[in-house]
Amino acid sequence: MISASAVEIVRETLPAVSGAIGDITPIFYRRMFEAHPELERDLFNRGNQAQGEQQKALAGAIGAYAMLLVREDAPSVDAMMNRIANKHASLGITEEQYPIVYQHLFEAIAIVLGDAATPEVVSAWSEVYWDMAAALISAEKKLYARFDVEPGDVWRELRVRARRQESPDTVSFEVTTQDGRMLPEAQPGQYISVQVTLPDGARQIRQYSLTRTQHGHAWGFTVKAEPAREARIPAGQVSNYLHRNVFEDDILRCSLPYGDLVVDDGDAPVVLISAGIGCTPIIGMLNHLASAESTRDITVFHADQSMSRHPHRSELATLVRELPNARLHHWYEDLGARPETDTIAEGLIDLERMNLDRDAQVYLCGPAPFMAAVRRMLAEHGFAASQIHYEVFGPDAWVTEEKRELVGTP
Structure with a gap:
């Protein structure tokens, strides 16, 4: 104080x-x-x-x-x-x-x-x-x-058990302990840090959501190779290193699981909204709900560039089918020659025609502009800030328009 x-x-x-x-x-x-x-x-x-x-x-x-x-x-x-x-x-x-x-x-x-x-x-x-x-x-x-554990003692040397190509620019990894012991328990929606030693000797760290935990036997996470977008935004050092250099039986230095975007265990309706690689914590939540044989009302929205670039597309659909009261809607910027359906639309995500339960808890992950737009839409639909939970990977400027006005910054 x-x-x-x-x-x-x-x-x-x-x-x-x-x-x-x-x-x-x-x-x-x-x-x-x-x-x-x-x-x-x-x-x-x-x-x-x-x-x-x-x-x-x-x-x-x-x-x-x-x-x-x-x-x-x-x-x-x-x-x-x-x-x-x-x-x-x-x-x-x-x-x-x-x-x-x-x-x-x-x-x-x-x-x-x-x-x-x-x-x-x-x-x-x-x-x-x-x-x-x-x-x-x-x-x-x-x-x-x-x-x-003692403060700071979060790092573990884990073995890559499997590697899969999920889309042209995303790869998923499964890691497990080297001695067969159980991994620490992770909550659905949490992430781990991964540290790699780059060619120049730097030991850089990035966070990746856990897509599955397999009851302590293995952790799954997915990495998108971040390209260089302009002169001041270089290609992702860690993501591209993992794509090019890490394969089965390699050893990865991983942290214990942390993160506050955790799906609750209540019975309230759930709305899961993601875009691009932001689907990964959503996949982790759905794996948990499916494993628990949840009967909750679950609505899943995902937006992406195209079906071919949608990571975990098939797994997402399979998990939704396993849940008795779940439904899935997609938006793609480019559908190619495929026609729109009742659940697949071309363009940007649109909540206007979605009949959302106003008592639902909403979990959101994706690029910052996408999340800002969706949060505005949810607020217009009457959702309180306490109902909207989101994950930010990379720095979060934290200052919303409301906070900026209060602080008095331009």
Whole structure:
């Protein structure tokens, strides 16, 4: 809990600091990586750093947390904190790393704000940082304790049991233990981190949703090879490495399973919405529901470029058929010569003609613009924010239009 005087200072300086964070964070990362090059090489996503996306995520998280502390009408950031804690646990983040971030972040704040970074302002924002850090450290310790491991001890050397081509640019892997022991229990919708050593020696980490868990005997996950899209967005280093170099009986360094997009065990209707490779946590949820012989009302929507590029297309249809009260609808940008049907349409996803149960819990995963559009559609259909659960892979800027307006950023 931060002091009353700090709350007042943060409230007064929140618009100015939020407006400057876009300048602060590049300086912060540059200075931190100069002092600790191992963090950029072995922990942070170098692709996101090249695009500047990681900086946006940090800016959004700090701004949203500060806003929660000082604005009575601020949206809750509980979901944000839970998502960050799970991501940190999957990376093996420990308490000792928070002072490193603090040192270089506040050095950058002093550089950008100059004379405006008075001792009182720095002290107040320091309270914000350490309050947020304490909350994350506490949450991360609980996540580690679930598996009875020491903080940071999340990595396991697993054997690739199978590899399958799911579409032209997606490959699925099954991994298992090397000694035949059971894998830790994963919840439906969670992910694991995978760390690979690249040719230049960097040990880069990415997260992949679990599509199946096979009762502890194996974990399945799917990787899309990310192409270079423009000069500032290079091809995915880890995804392309996995596609080109990892095959049966190879060893992969994988984390314990984490993630907060977990389908609940209640009896409320469920709506599962995905696009592209975002189908993977949905497949994991459906595998769980089918294994449990669920009788819940389940509606599955998936959008993709084409049928040929739709990963897990056949498996998705099979799982829906196994569930007695499930139905599936597809949207494809290009259907080729195939005609539309009652369940397959050409174009972008459209919820207008879908008769959605207003009591349903909605689980959503896909590209950020897709999720933003679907969340708007769901809100227009009367769904509350508490009913909509989503997964973000890669940095999440966190600041919705509502939060941006409250914070006062442009």
